[in-house]
Amino acid sequence: MNYYNEIKNILIDNEVTKRVKDYSKNKSDLDSYYMVGKLLIDAQGGEARAKYGDNLIKEYSKKLTNELGKGYSERNLKNMRKFYLLQKGQTMSAQLSWSHYVELFKFNDINEFNYYVRISESQHLGVRQLRDKIKSKEYERLEIDTKSKLINKEETNVSDFIKNPIIINNKYNITNIKEKILKKLIIEDMDNFLKELGEGFCYIGSEYKIKIGNSYNYIDLLLFNYIYNCFTVVELKVTELKKEHVGQIQIYMNYIDKNIKNINQDKTIGMIIVRKDNKFIIEYSSDKRIISREYELV
Numbered sequence: 001m002n003y004y005n006e007i008k009n010i011l012i013d014n015e016v017t018k019r020v021k022d023y024s025k026n027k028s029d030l031d032s033y034y035m036v037g038k039l040l041i042d043a044q045g046g047e048a049r050a051k052y053g054d055n056l057i058k059e060y061s062k063k064l065t066n067e068l069g070k071g072y073s074e075r076n077l078k079n080m081r082k083f084y085l086l087q088k089g090q091t092m093s094a095q096l097s098w099s100h101y102v103e104l105f106k107f108n109d110i111n112e113f114n115y116y117v118r119i120s121e122s123q124h125l126g127v128r129q130l131r132d133k134i135k136s137k138e139y140e141r142l143e144i145d146t147k148s149k150l151i152n153k154e155e156t157n158v159s160d161f162i163k164n165p166i167i168i169n170n171k172y173n174i175t176n177i178k179e180k181i182l183k184k185l186i187i188e189d190m191d192n193f194l195k196e197l198g199e200g201f202c203y204i205g206s207e208y209k210i211k212i213g214n215s216y217n218y219i220d221l222l223l224f225n226y227i228y229n230c231f232t233v234v235e236l237k238v239t240e241l242k243k244e245h246v247g248q249i250q251i252y253m254n255y256i257d258k259n260i261k262n263i264n265q266d267k268t269i270g271m272i273i274v275r276k277d278n279k280f281i282i283e284y285s286s287d288k289r290i291i292s293r294e295y296e297l298v
Contacts, residue, residue: 003043004060007036011068029098030083037084040077047085054078079105086113096120099127103134111151112139118150122199136167158228158269159291161198166273168193170297177275177297182236183220185297197271200227210255219252230266231256240276241292246285253289 014032018025041047044056057077064072082105100120107113116139120130139147141163149156169189174181186193187206194201201223208219221234233252237245249270256268270290277294 001042003039004063007039007043007060008064008067010035010039011064011072015068026097027094030092030094030101033080033098034084034087034092036077037080037082040081041084057081086110090114093117093121095124097127100125100130103127103130106134111147115139115142115150138163141165158198158200158225158230158232159271162271162291162293163196163198164277165294165296166193166196168196168295168297177238179220179236179238182238182295186221186236194223197223197232200225201232202226204231210252210259212251212255217252222256228266229264231261231268233268233270235270235272237272237274239274241272241274241278241281243281245272245274246281246287246290249290250287253287 010032014028017028061074146160204222206221208222210217220236223232235249253268253270272292273295277292282292
């Protein structure tokens with residue numbers, strides 16, 4: 001089998017398709033580059049040998065560039081090879097472009113790769129948005145249990161995709177952060193804050209007023225998640241997590257469940273965002289709807 005001619009013909013067909021069938025350019029790119037990647041592996045004697053010998057790719061790149069023009073550098077051919085290896089046995093996402101995949105080729109961890117493919121699809125991310133999420137190390141900031149659920153394709157819940165730490169933009173470069181300032185920073189950048197929490201969160205209000213007995217109390221932030229159909233009470237603390245924080249937010253959550261939540265909605269969850277976490281307090285809390293996350297100012 002003449003692997004070079006097979007690769008060249010696939011790439012020529014793809015160039016023709018891109019010129020005359022604009023609607024299918026992306027799928028043609030992905031299908032073609034996948035097949036080229038497979039042929040490169042086969043031509044190099046299989047996966048084991050392909051990892052160590054790039055001389056053939058260098059040779060093919062030079063010939064393809066001479067015969068077909070730009071676009072077939074050694075780097076691009078290596079990307080096609082990696083594309084095949086990463087997608088082998090999986091369904092390629094036609095929603096993602098080749099440019100998306102190029103951003104993802106830096107990952108050797110297939111689970112991290114698959115996470116960014118998933119959120120790119122579900123959130124309709126452009127390449128620049130995807131690049132920003134990778135730069136913020138979003139996958140690395142997921143809890144270990146969440147990563148395990150994704151790997152094993154288990155059911156997830158509303159708190160699984162809340163990052164830790166939550167990145168908050170300190171655009172004023174304030175060093176002495178108080179709760180009111182922290183809340184101001186979040187409210188002024190609410191869109192990014194909600195994205196840090198995951199999918200489906202909507203802003204309802206800040207300093208949300210509730211009456212308990214004869215006194216008024218104020219919830220720092222009240223949110224709603226339309227995917228998991230539940231309210232989320234958020235309390236902000238610029239200290240280490242303390243046990244009294246858990247008691248406070250539990251009262252607020254129970255108030256929302258009793259007075260605001262309707263019968264078709266799930267129970268309210270509580271999120272305490274703190275300067276420093278204390279896992280033991282949450283671990284020994286009887287209410288598993290309450291979670292804590294640290295914040296990081298950037």
